[in-house]
Amino acid sequence: EVQLVESGGGLVQPGESLRLSCAASGFTFSDYPMHWVRQAPGKGLEFVSSIIGDGGSTFYAMSVKGRFIISRDNSKNTLYLQMGSLRGEDTAVYFCARDLPSGWSFDYWGQGTLVTVSS
């Protein structure tokens, strides 16, 4: 059974950093691109970042480019999102999601981890 479990969320002050993790199981992690998607309270879904299976290419939404870094450790079946220079508008539930085997959509999602940026 495919499982994705996010962790690392919490309350941080503006300008601070935080690292999220997503532990994957039930599939060959290195075979799949992975993604981060976020949802601000009461708002819609927003794409954040993607990384291909071997970690060689990464992609970012303009809203986080230069502040967030996506990475993965295929030996640990874990996806990461290093978030820096956090702002109030980064407050959201952050979901990790797996790429559909045929690509271009998100077939499995974690339960999400809440990041709150506030002084």
Add this chain to the structure above:
Amino acid sequence: QSALTQPASVSGSPGQSITISCTGTSSDVGGYNFVSWYQQHPGKAPKLIIYDVTRWPSGVSNRFSGSKSGNTASLTLSGLQADDEADYYCCSYTNFGTYVFGNGTRVTVL
């Protein structure tokens, strides 16, 4: 990248059909057949219901169907059921190598 445009809300009676539109640009919806749709119940993670414009993931009801014309994709829910009451989001791959979601549509079953 601006969000794809969806109606804020759509409603229908049980057994009826409803359609949700999703309008983008030639850089996303119009440029690729990589439109997907997600259903999200309150407090839950999104669930993939349509991918590659018209295809169903394993286990998803064929009461959901997708289509696309130009820069607009559509999701049709047939035989509306109480459990279909949820938020629905479209999503498209973009020419930046990223993805863009729609602003979401709340479906209400009357």
